[in-house]
Amino acid sequence: MEKIIDSEITLKQISRDFAHDLFILVQKNKNGNLCYWCPDLKKTYASLETTFTHINDANSKFEADKTPDFVIFYKGIIAGLISLSPINSGNLTSEIGYWLGSEYEGLGIISRSFPFVLDYAKDVLQLKAIELSTSIPNIRSQKLPINFKFQKVRTIPNAEILEDGKVDHILWRREF
Numbered sequence: 001m002e003k004i005i006d007s008e009i010t011l012k013q014i015s016r017d018f019a020h021d022l023f024i025l026v027q028k029n030k031n032g033n034l035c036y037w038c039p040d041l042k043k044t045y046a047s048l049e050t051t052f053t054h055i056n057d058a059n060s061k062f063e064a065d066k067t068p069d070f071v072i073f074y075k076g077i078i079a080g081l082i083s084l085s086p087i088n089s090g091n092l093t094s095e096i097g098y099w100l101g102s103e104y105e106g107l108g109i110i111s112r113s114f115p116f117v118l119d120y121a122k123d124v125l126q127l128k129a130i131e132l133s134t135s136i137p138n139i140r141s142q143k144l145p146i147n148f149k150f151q152k153v154r155t156i157p158n159a160e161i162l163e164d165g166k167v168d169h170i171l172w173r174r175e176f
């Protein structure tokens, strides 16, 4: 699956063809903003082998319930990822996740990609709502749920361990 968002951004469903460039992007950002806020990426993309494992898992997830992982191409180059987690069949929701290499921050890439992924969740997957979890100190990431009119559901104490210690998350939700 492939979606041209605009003249600069294309989303392509994750595939093994992108393993090398995804791995290099995370390695380049290992000591920067990206892996500070998303420390799990260091494990997911620790080697080409773990990257392939992650891509296989994402493809199995898609086969199971059609929730995609989209690699974000900015001007033809891999810049990051935006994805939906497995559907919670109990309440028909999924969680949206996203990240960019630091050189691609602040260009509106996630803001421009968001509407397509929300529409996919609503129209193709026919979900009732989308959730999103952001750590409280990650102000930049919180702009996305705020701008896209998500509601705060609750605070999740000690949800994640960053380099500087434990942080609380906010769980956000947008009903369709």
Ligand SMILES: CC(C)(COP(=O)(O)OP(=O)(O)OC[C@H]1O[C@@H](n2cnc3c(N)ncnc32)[C@H](O)[C@@H]1OP(=O)(O)O)[C@@H](O)C(=O)NCCC(=O)NCCS
Residues within 6 Å of the ligand: 033, 034, 037, 038, 080, 098, 099, 100, 101, 104, 105, 106, 107, 108, 109, 110, 111, 112, 133, 134, 135, 138, 140, 141, 143, 144, 147
């Ligand atoms: C958080 C992140 C996904 C935001 O994506 P982005 O494409 O940079 O965001 P956008 O350019 O679409 O902008 C979204 C908002 O953030 C603001 N913003 C973007 N870059 C910013 C920066 N460097 N400093 C402060 N605000 C910034 C924008 O101004 C915009 O808010 P506004 O509409 O009120 O002006 C991206 O910066 C990133 O991947 N960061 C590192 C990893 C991470 O935090 N992932 C999310 C974990 S939940």
